[in-house]
Amino acid sequence: MKWVESKRRIRRFLRDPEGKIWDDRLLSLLWNDSQQEINLRSAQLETVAVIAVPPRYGCSYMHDWEYEYAAAFGKPYQCWRQHHAAGMSCSHVWETQPAWGVDSGAALTDLGMVFMHPWEAWYSVGDVQDLVPLPLPEDFGQAQFVAYDKDAIDATTYKDLQSRDESYRTRTGEVQYWFRIDETSNEFYLYPRNSTAEWDDVSGAGQILYDDSGDTDSVDYGVIGDWPPDLGDMDIGAVFDALDADGNVLMVYKKNPTNISGGGDEVLDWPDFLTKYVEFGVLERSYEANTDGRIESLRDYWSMRRQVGEKVLRLLKTKKLVDRNFVMTTHSHVGSRNRQHPRLPDTYPAAR
Amino acid sequence: MNDLEKEVLHLIGENVDAPDVFTDNDIGILPIRDSLNDAIEEISLVTGGTKRTFFLLARANQSFYRITGKTDRLAWITDAWLFDQKRRLEATSVAKLKSFNPRWMLNTGPPFSYFQIGWDVVGIWPQPTAGVVVQLDCVVAPKRYDTDGSPIRLREEWKRAAVHYAVSEYWASRGDAKSASSHFQKYLELVGMASLYPYTADKQWQMQTDKRPWPKNTG
Numbered sequence: 347m348k349w350v351e352s353k354r355r356i357r358r359f360l361r362d363p364e365g366k367i368w369d370d371r372l373l374s375l376l377w378n379d380s381q382q383e384i385n386l387r388s389a390q391l392e393t394v395a396v397i398a399v400p401p402r403y404g405c406s407y408m409h410d411w412e413y414e415y416a417a418a419f420g421k422p423y424q425c426w427r428q429h430h431a432a433g434m435s436c437s438h439v440w441e442t443q444p445a446w447g448v449d450s451g452a453a454l455t456d457l458g459m460v461f462m463h464p465w466e467a468w469y470s471v472g473d474v475q476d477l478v479p480l481p482l483p484e485d486f487g488q489a490q491f492v493a494y495d496k497d498a499i500d501a502t503t504y505k506d507l508q509s510r511d512e513s514y515r516t517r518t519g520e521v522q523y524w525f526r527i528d529e530t531s532n533e534f535y536l537y538p539r540n541s542t543a544e545w546d547d548v549s550g551a552g553q554i555l556y557d558d559s560g561d562t563d564s565v566d567y568g569v570i571g572d573w574p575p576d577l578g579d580m581d582i583g584a585v586f587d588a589l590d591a592d593g594n595v596l597m598v599y600k601k602n603p604t605n606i607s608g609g610g611d612e613v614l615d616w617p618d619f620l621t622k623y624v625e626f627g628v629l630e631r632s633y634e635a636n637t638d639g640r641i642e643s644l645r646d647y648w649s650m651r652r653q654v655g656e657k658v659l660r661l662l663k664t665k666k667l668v669d670r671n672f673v674m675t676t677h678s679h680v681g682s683r684n685r686q687h688p689r690l691p692d693t694y695p696a697a698r
Numbered sequence: 699m700n701d702l703e704k705e706v707l708h709l710i711g712e713n714v715d716a717p718d719v720f721t722d723n724d725i726g727i728l729p730i731r732d733s734l735n736d737a738i739e740e741i742s743l744v745t746g747g748t749k750r751t752f753f754l755l756a757r758a759n760q761s762f763y764r765i766t767g768k769t770d771r772l773a774w775i776t777d778a779w780l781f782d783q784k785r786r787l788e789a790t791s792v793a794k795l796k797s798f799n800p801r802w803m804l805n806t807g808p809p810f811s812y813f814q815i816g817w818d819v820v821g822i823w824p825q826p827t828a829g830v831v832v833q834l835d836c837v838v839a840p841k842r843y844d845t846d847g848s849p850i851r852l853r854e855e856w857k858r859a860a861v862h863y864a865v866s867e868y869w870a871s872r873g874d875a876k877s878a879s880s881h882f883q884k885y886l887e888l889v890g891m892a893s894l895y896p897y898t899a900d901k902q903w904q905m906q907t908d909k910r911p912w913p914k915n916t917g
Contacts, residue, residue, distance in 0.1 A: 358729055359871050392816035394762055491792040496803035498796050591762070591803065598792050598815055617817045619739040619771055619839035643875035650879065654886070658744060665746055665837070666774040666814070 347621050349374070349612045356625050359648075360632055360639065367639040368632050374608035376635075380627030381603040381616070384652075388659035391603060391615060392490070397595040399494070399536075400465035400543050401480045408435045421481060425462045437462070468543040473516040479533035480595060484604065485615070486532070491598040494521040494536060495544075496591050501525065507537055524595075536595070544593030623655035699727060700846050702857060706730050706864045709881075724844070729871070730864055735842040737863035741856050741889055743773055746837045748851065754820065754832040761803060761825045765818050770838035775820065778812040779833040787812045787822065787832065795823055859888035 353373060357363050365373075385391055404420015407413060416422035426435040429442045436442055437460050458475045461467045467478045492499055502523040507514050517538040526534045603615040614621055626648050633645035699707075699714075699722045707714050707730070720727050742748040750770050754763060765772050778787035790811040795802040805824035809832065813821045822832060843850060852860065866881035 355732060358732075359867070361871065361873070390817075392819075394815050394819050491796055493803055496801075498800040498803070592759075596762075596803075601816075617771060617839075618842075619743065619773075620817075622736050622740075641873065641875075644870065644873065647870055647875040647878050647882075651882070654891075657891075658740065662743055662773070665743075 347614050347616070347618045349377075349606050349608070349614060352377075352614060352621055352625060355622075356628055356632075359629050362639065367637050368635070370608050372635070373628065373632070374606050376628045376631045377624065378603075378605040380631060380652075381624045384624055384627060384656065384659070385603050387656050388663070389600060390620065390659055390663070391485075391487075391601045392599070393485075393601050394596065394598045395483045396591055397480055397483070397597060399480065399540065399594050400468055403463070403481070406463055421484075423463065423481075427460070427476070465543075467539070474539075475515060477515055477527075477535045478539055479531075479535060482526075482532045482534055483597070483599070483601070484532070485601040486597075487600040487602045489597060489599045491596075492524050493591065493596045494524075494540065495593050496596070497521070499524050499536070502537070511537075620659070623652065623659060626652040626655050700848075700850070702734055702850065702861055702864075703727055703730050705861045706734070706868070709861065709865045710868050730868070731844070733864035733867040734860055736867075737860035737885070738850065738852060739839045739842070740863075741852060741859060742840055743837070744889065744891070745856070746776075747853075747856075748838055748840045749776065750836055750838045752834045752836060754822075754834055756809065756822055756826050756830045756832055758828050759806065759825050761823060762815075762819060762821045765820055769841045771841075772818060773837045773839055775812065775814055775834050775836050777835040778822075779835075780809055781831045781833060783808055789813065790823065792821070855888055859885045862888065 353370070356373060357365070357368075360368055362368055368376075403423040405416050406423045406425040407416040408424065408426055410424075413422060413424075426437055427439070428435055432442060434442070458473045460476065461474060461478070464478050464480070467474045467476075489501065492501070497520075499521055500523055502525045504525055504527050507523070507525060511517060514537060518541040519538040521536045521538060521540050523537045524534050525537060601615070606612045606614070614624075616624060629648040630645055630652050633639065633641050633648060703720075704714050707717060707720060712718065712720060717726070720730055748770070752765065752772070754765075756763070775789075778789075779785070780787055787809055788811045790813050792813060792815065795811075795813070799805070802823055803825070806827050807824045809822040809824065809826055809830065811823045812832070812834075813823070815821065820834065840851070850857070862881045862885040866878045866885060869875075869878035869881065
């Protein structure tokens with residue numbers, strides 16, 4: 347459902363079709379607030395995304411002031427290293443010498459290969475000295491399952507990694523973990539970094555955002571949607587698209603609903619049949635807001651509707667579990683596996 | 699104007715033969731129709747009463763599929779049937795699969811299990827080596843009706859409930875919170891929010907010994 351449709355329904359109950367009391371901007375703010383609350387209480391939104399490795403971005407920028415101009419070109423990436431003490435960006439650390447008054451003749455030791463954009467790390471002929479970031483989906487909330495090249499990987503912390511491996515920055519090999527450095531950068535890293543990458547079929551050179559061999563479901567974080575050739579154009583039944591996880595990171599996560607900016611064509615994150623519960627929250631907040639249209643009895647009515655809606659949402663989650671079917675088998679059925687890790691020989695020394 | 703819409707107009711005091719506000723055309727009746735559709739969706743989901751069958755054309759080496767319901771909207775899967783081997787698939791989850799085998803995404807073979815992520819993503823395990831057809835029986839939110847002749851498949855008492863839902867929203871849109879609350883309470887009583895889902899109510903509870911859990915395909 348689009349925002350313009352939901353707004354029409356909300357304005358019917360507000361009896362304010364012209365937006366004279368509650369303007370569009372206020373309604374979109376209230377919508378963002380309401381959907382965050384509903385999602386927090388009922389945890390309804392989950393999804394799966396494929397993040398391309400090497401990662402794909404819309405454009406790159408160096409300094410913070412460029413961000414507001416870069417965002418118009420798609421998901422931006424801040425390239426190079428940032429020397430925040432001097433407010434400069436640099437590729438090699440010896441470039442920061444003038445900021446500290448160091449004689450340019452006393453050059454620092456070259457510290458190996460550096461990259462400007464993440465995909466260059468897999469073209470490097472030497473050790474890359476920086477961690478290679480991958481973008482989290484914009485609506486990322488909490489990871490439930492992460493896999494690289496269809497192999498499940500576990501979450502770890504930056505601190506734990508630093509404690510266990512002195513050379514964690516340059517370690518390459520089979521990916522076993524993923525981690526985040528902080529909560530605000532919306533990036534994550536693989537450890538060890540995969541030494542080779544699969545380059546999807548693309549045309550052109552450099553960082554390509556679109557895969558021209560098929561349809562691209564989303565450009566923000568490299569979700570590749572592959573439409574079945576016959577069903578993709580049909581407007582009946584159910585249309586399926588497959589997610590290609592080969593050589594990429596597949597992530598199952600709880601998602602945060604995307605804030606709307608008020609544009610009429612914005613597609614809401616919620617399934618059609620659940621948007622009404624968010625609308626109830628908007629109506630409650632609208633009648634609560636200190637405007638000429640404040641009516642406490644209607645606020646209480648829509649508050650009741652919202653609370654019933656939240657209970658319905660939780661009930662639906664229970665129904666999903668109740669309706670599952672299990673298949674009974676015998677003990678001798680091949681396929682049951684209780685141990686997750688390989689069994690060590692009995693003579694293996696015990697951990698101290 | 700269908701029977702439900704006429705009943706709503708009766709209850710709100712409109713002249714059904716010559717309505718002043720909710721005229722008998724798509725635009726005039728739209729607010730009432732919106733409310734009735736919302737009620738039908740909620741009743742269908744809460745009771746699990748509306749089911750449809752989707753055919754998933756599973757492709758070789760693919761586990762995840764995003765479903766876009768063009769008519770009825772997928773809510774959740776109740777059963778999955780593998781056509782070529784004439785057997786059901788077991789319900790599982792991503793967490794359970796990872797616990798069972800961290801490399802589950804690399805397994806290939808005839809599918810044994812299915813799982814759902816969110817409202818629109820379905821997965822099967824293991825990923826098939828060639829295309830197979832999986833029949834998914836699902837509870838759905840029915841397509842919103844938009845013409846007078848569109849079928850509305852609800853039990854009679856739930857149709858009454860839908861009418862009270864729409865009347866409640868009419869009074870709310872007129873600013874009468876008291877009447878709106880009163881009709882909404884009637885809706886809740888008629889749907890029976892306390893004892894939902896008729897299949898659960900039909901269960902016969904009986905005592906049994908404490909048996910070991912049976913092994914499943916995924917541990």
